[in-house]
Amino acid sequence: MARTIIPFGPQHPVLPEPLHLKLVLEDEIVQEALPAVGYVHRGLEKLTEIRDFNQMVQIVERVCGICSMIHAQCYCQGLEEMLGITAPPRARYLRTIWSELHRMHSHLLWLGLFADGMGFESQFMQCWKIRERIMDVNEATTGNRVIVSVNVVGGVRRDLNDGQLRWIGSILDQVEAELKALKKPLIDDYTVKKRTVGKGVLTAEQVYELGAAGPTLRASGVAQDMRMTRYAAFDELVFTPVVETEGDCHARLKVRYRELLASIDIVRAAMRALPEGELAVAVKDKPAGEIVTRVEQPRGELLYYLKASGKKNLDRVRIRTPTFANIPPLLAMLPGVELADVPVVVLSIDPCISCTER
Amino acid sequence: MFFMTKTVFSNLFSRYATRLHPFVVREPFPDARGELYCEIEKCIFCMTCQRKCPSQCITVDNKAGTWTCDPMACVYCGVCVDNCPVACLHQKQTYRAPTPERLMLSLTGTPPRAARLAKAKTPEAAPARAGEPKAEVPPVKAEEPKAEAAPEKGEGPNEEAASAKAEEPKLKAAPAAKPAAKPAAKAQAKPKAQAASKPKVKAKGGKGKA
Known part of the structure; x- marks a missing residue:
């Protein structure tokens, strides 16, 4: 059969976000995938011209609805370094706790969507049921479910008291038990393996050359995680990146599943070691200079470039999100894949398009 | 999907994971950030909230003594509440109910400067x-x-007049505000503020319709 071009997205039943790919097919096999980025561009970086650097904290949070806390953390971390101040230890630990809770709810959301992409709807409901517990923790401790708004330049705005810490601990125990029960029907299941094993394989050399980030990178056997750069409280907590070696969709599923369990351990360790002290330091100066700062988002490495010249508005905020880095590896995965497997392969990089297009 | 069968059956015979929402409503978390409201009689019209708001939903006119908030632009971040020097801004624990029309939350009070001028007159x-x-x-x-x-x-009457005005609707609205008050920690502080702000908003909405 002759070559056919099929548009995949921006509106597609399997996609949580408007990714747009043009698939060049020969019979049912994908020969080439051409991306079109920019469908939900909002120009958030440009807003730095009319909003001051404190107001930008709330704006960068809205870059991504799933990992809002981590965006704000990265931005605040960068500005603190530029201003020459350090967030108090308690603030750094609290940031770690909330960012790991965000990673957990993001991964649970993805596990559900991935199961839904394979047509495994009861698993989708199951994952989102577990996720709801973490959303409740977010709402009870920060005030909002998704856009938590706890970061300020210099520290955090909210505190956790002993009662809340105990409550979070009990919720984590519950979540851990439910997650462990999820392993058999999700990871070891025959049908799930049939849909994921050997699909969209990338070797360690390929992912490294294509500049992949996050679980996509670690599923191919490259142990690279921005938490190894020891930001926030990771300089004092024990952290080892989760790595799988197969490089296919099933490996990416396993990495995210194991990261969930690892995040529970990190939150527990951070709660145990939570130091006493104040929550934020006062910011007196205006920022000046330029800086690059990186943190680990649920989807991979998040990079902020900030430039300022001593005014209340920053000169430039450049955000490079992990999905943007994961698009070239996705395009390398797709050729040779059957059309029916495209949703699974596309979802396996956990695309966050509103992050990518800002 | 054999392994899932056990989970499916346990879900089938356990109680619902969800609530029948409009009939069963969860008690809001005590620290939840909900709808913004202002105790206008305490407000000093310093415009800090307007300057700090990241979505610029608050407009303060310190000459006319009006405090206006566009609740549909508010992002519930609570930055204004944290920065208010007289702590006259508060957030309810629940979000604002959806409405078919765009209502602006507009409150009128007495700016301190106007009060001083009125005294001098x-x-x-x-x-x-x-x-x-x-x-x-x-x-x-x-x-x-x-x-x-x-x-x-x-x-722009005197401060005394303003407080007298504020007291009147408080008394009138007190029975209406009672059922809304929840058995939370804030229950004592909340109804007063609600009573003070509610009748004014309603009056404004009525004018708009007419």
């Missing part, structure tokens, strides 16, 4: 500002502004 108030016979003057003052404010029906 009235001849009796002048010695009071100078300072000595404070104990004797207030009863006279309290009577006067009422007489002034009634025929004018305008803005």
Whole structure:
């Protein structure tokens, strides 16, 4: 059969976000995938011209609805370094706790969507049921479910008291038990393996050359995680990146599943070691200079470039999100894949398009 | 999908994971950030909230003494609440109910400058500002502004008049506000503020419709 071009997205039943790919097919096999980025561009970086650097904290949070806390953390971390101040230890630990809770709810959301992409709807409901517990923790401790708004330049705005810490601990125990029960029907299941094993394989050399980030990178056997750069409280907590070696969709599923369990351990360790002290330091100066700062988002490495010249508005905020880095590896995965497997392969990089297009 | 069967059956025979929402509503978390409201009688019209708001949903006019918030632009971040110097801004624990029309939350109070000017205008108030016979003057003052404010029906009366105004709707709205009050920690502080702000908003909405 002759070559056919099929548009995949921006509106597609399997996609949580408007990714747009043009698939060049020969019979049912994908020969080439051409991306079109920019469908939900909002120009958030440009807003730095009319909003001051404190107001930008709330704006960068809205870059991504799933990992809002981590965006704000990265931005605040960068500005603190530029201003020459350090967030108090308690603030750094609290940031770690909330960012790991965000990673957990993001991964649970993805596990559900991935199961839904394979047509495994009861698993989708199951994952989102577990996720709801973490959303409740977010709402009870920060005030909002998704856009938590706890970061300020210099520290955090909210505190956790002993009662809340105990409550979070009990919720984590519950979540851990439910997650462990999820392993058999999700990871070891025959049908799930049939849909994921050997699909969209990338070797360690390929992912490294294509500049992949996050679980996509670690599923191919490259142990690279921005938490190894020891930001926030990771300089004092024990952290080892989760790595799988197969490089296919099933490996990416396993990495995210194991990261969930690892995040529970990190939150527990951070709660145990939570130091006493104040929550934020006062910011007196205006920022000046330029800086690059990186943190680990649920989807991979998040990079902020900030430039300022001593005014209340920053000169430039450049955000490079992990999905943007994961698009070239996705395009390398797709050729040779059957059309029916495209949703699974596309979802396996956990695309966050509103992050990518800002 | 054999392994899932066990989970499916346990879900089938356990209670619902979800609530029948409009009929069963979860008690809001005590620290939840919900709808913004302002105790206008405490407000000093310093415009800090307007400057700090990242979505610029608050407009303060310190001459006319109006505090306006576009609830549909508010992002519930609570930055204004944290930065308010007199702590007159608060957030309810619940979000704002959806409405088919765009209602602006507009409150009118007395800016301190206008209050000072009004005091300076009235001849009796002048010695009071100078300072000595404070104990004797207030009863006279309290009577006067009422007489002034009634025929004018305008803005910018004395502080006493404003507080008198604020007290009236408080008494009227008290029974209406009672069922809304929840058995939370804030229950004591909340109904007062609601009572003070509610009747004014309603009056505004009524005007718009007419």
